[in-house]
Amino acid sequence: MGNFTEHIKVPEPDLSRYQPLNLETVITYVKQRPELQELFSPDEELVSSEVGDGNLNLVFRIQAKNDPARSIIIKQALPYVRLVGDSWPLSPDRAIIEGKALAIFSAICPDLTPKLYYTDYDMYLNIMEDLAPRIILRKGLIKRQHYPNFTKHIGRYLARTLGETSDLYLDPQLKKWNAAQFTNPQLCKITEDLVFTNPYIKDGNGNHFNPLIAKEVEVIQNDEELHAEMAELKDAFMSHGQALIHGDLHTGSIMVDAATTKVMDPEFAFYGPAGFDIGAVIGNLFLNYASHEGHTLDPGERREYQQYLLDLAKGVWENFVAEFQFVWEKQDPVQRPDAYRERYMLKLIQDTAGFGGAKMMRRIIGLAHVEDLESIADPEKRAVAERLGLAIGRRLVKERSHFSSISDIINVVLTSRPEVF
Numbered sequence: 001m002g003n004f005t006e007h008i009k010v011p012e013p014d015l016s017r018y019q020p021l022n023l024e025t026v027i028t029y030v031k032q033r034p035e036l037q038e039l040f041s042p043d044e045e046l047v048s049s050e051v052g053d054g055n056l057n058l059v060f061r062i063q064a065k066n067d068p069a070r071s072i073i074i075k076q077a078l079p080y081v082r083l084v085g086d087s088w089p090l091s092p093d094r095a096i097i098e099g100k101a102l103a104i105f106s107a108i109c110p111d112l113t114p115k116l117y118y119t120d121y122d123m124y125l126n127i128m129e130d131l132a133p134r135i136i137l138r139k140g141l142i143k144r145q146h147y148p149n150f151t152k153h154i155g156r157y158l159a160r161t162l163g164e165t166s167d168l169y170l171d172p173q174l175k176k177w178n179a180a181q182f183t184n185p186q187l188c189k190i191t192e193d194l195v196f197t198n199p200y201i202k203d204g205n206g207n208h209f210n211p212l213i214a215k216e217v218e219v220i221q222n223d224e225e226l227h228a229e230m231a232e233l234k235d236a237f238m239s240h241g242q243a244l245i246h247g248d249l250h251t252g253s254i255m256v257d258a259a260t261t262k263v264m265d266p267e268f269a270f271y272g273p274a275g276f277d278i279g280a281v282i283g284n285l286f287l288n289y290a291s292h293e294g295h296t297l298d299p300g301e302r303r304e305y306q307q308y309l310l311d312l313a314k315g316v317w318e319n320f321v322a323e324f325q326f327v328w329e330k331q332d333p334v335q336r337p338d339a340y341r342e343r344y345m346l347k348l349i350q351d352t353a354g355f356g357g358a359k360m361m362r363r364i365i366g367l368a369h370v371e372d373l374e375s376i377a378d379p380e381k382r383a384v385a386e387r388l389g390l391a392i393g394r395r396l397v398k399e400r401s402h403f404s405s406i407s408d409i410i411n412v413v414l415t416s417r418p419e420v421f
C-alpha cells in the first residue's frame with residue numbers, strides 16, 4: 001500500500017510581514033491605512049483600548065479622541081489560542097476566512113452584519129464597524145432583557161445565509177469554488193475536539209467542570225448510546241458540506257439593541273451542516289434558560305423569563321422556516337418535489353436539535369464555558385443550572401430522531417429537570 005498523504009500539500013501561513021499589534025502600534029497602523037482616511041483625519045488624536053473577551057484573538061477599539069462615537073474595531077488573529085497561550089499554536093489564516101465570510105454574509109444580509117472596511121492579508125486582521133453601544137446578546141439575556149426583533153432578524157439571517165450558499169440556490173459549480181475558499185481545517189478541528197470528542201472522554205483534554213456535577217458528568221461519559229449519537233453528529237459536521245455556515249453562532253457572536261441585531265465573528269466559517277448554526281442559536285438560548293435556575297431566584301420571575309426564552313427559540317425556528325420559503329419557491333417540482341422538501345426540513349430540525357444539544361453539553365464539561373453559567377457565583381446554585389443544561393442537551397441529542405417539529409424540541413426543555421438524570 002502506498003502512502004498517498006505525501007501528495008497532500010498543507011499551506012503554511014506567511015508571517016514575514018505579520019506583527020501582533022498593541023495599544024500604541026494599532027494607532028500608527030490606523031493612521032497609515034488609506035481605507036480609513038475618510039473616517040479619521042491624519043493629524044487628529046486617536047485613543048485605543050483592548051476590548052477582546054473571546055478565546056482566540058486581539059480586539060482593539062480605536063476612537064477619535066474628540067468624537068468617541070467615531071470609532072472602528074480591529075480584530076487581529078494571534079498565531080496561537082489566546083485562551084491557552086502559545087503552547088497551542090493556531091494559524092492566523094482564520095482572519096482571512098473571517099474577512100471573506102463577512103464579505104459574503106454582508107452581501108446577503110447587509111443590515112445584520114458589521115460593515116467590513118478592510119482585510120489585511122499580511123497582518124491577519126479585519127477592520128470593522130464598531131457595533132457599540134449594542135451589547136453582546138448573551139449579556140442581555142443574563143439580565144433578562146427582551147429583544148422584540150431578534151427572532152425575525154436571526155431567522156432571516158439563518159435562512160438567507162444558509163439558503164443562498166447551498167446547492168438548493170447557488171449554481172453547483174460556484175458552490176464548489178466557494179467551498180474551496182472556505183477550507184478551514186484548524187478551526188474545524190477545534191470544534192471536532194471541543195464539541196464532539198473531549199467532553200465525552202474521562203479527563204478529556206481541556207475538560208473542567210464544577211465538582212458538584214461530577215456524578216452527571218460520569219453518566220454522560222459512560223453513556224454509550226450518547227457516544228454513538230455524538231459520532232454521527234461529528235461525522236455530519238465533518239462531511240456534510242450543505243451550506244456556508246458561520247460555525248460559531250453562539251449568543252456571544254451576536255450584538256443587539258432594542259431594535260437591531262448584528263452577527264459577527266465568522267472565523268469558524270466553512271461548508272458544513274446548516275443545522276449546526278441553527279442549533280448553536282437555539283442551544284445557547286437553552287443554556288441561558290438553564291442559567292436562570294441560578295440567576296433568577298424568584299420562581300414567578302424565573303418562569304416568566306424562561307418562557308420568553310422558549311418563545312425566542314420557537315420564533316427563531318419559525319422565522320427561519322418562513323424565510324427559507326424563498327429557496328423552495330425556486331425548485332423544479334420534478335427534481336425536488338414537495339416530499340423532498342418535507343424530508344429536508346425534517347432532517348434539518350433533527351440536526352438542529354442534535355447540534356444544539358452537543359453545544360450545550362460542551363459548554364458545561366469541556367474547555368470553553370459560557371458566562372451565563374460561569375457568572376452564577378454560588379457553586380450549589382450553578383450546579384442546579386448545569387445539571388439542567390446537561391439533562392436538556394443529552395436528551396436533545398439522544399431523542400432527536402423522534403422530533404418532527406420545534407414543539408418537540410421545546411417539550412424536551414419543559415419536561416427536563418436537574419434532578420432527573
Ligand code: SR1
Nearest residue numbers: 055081083190194248368
Ligand atoms: C479554544 S477556542 C474555544 C471556543 O471558542 C470559540 O468561540 C469556539 O466556540 C471554540 O470552540
Ligand code: MG
Nearest residue numbers: 054248253265
Ligand atoms: Mg468568536
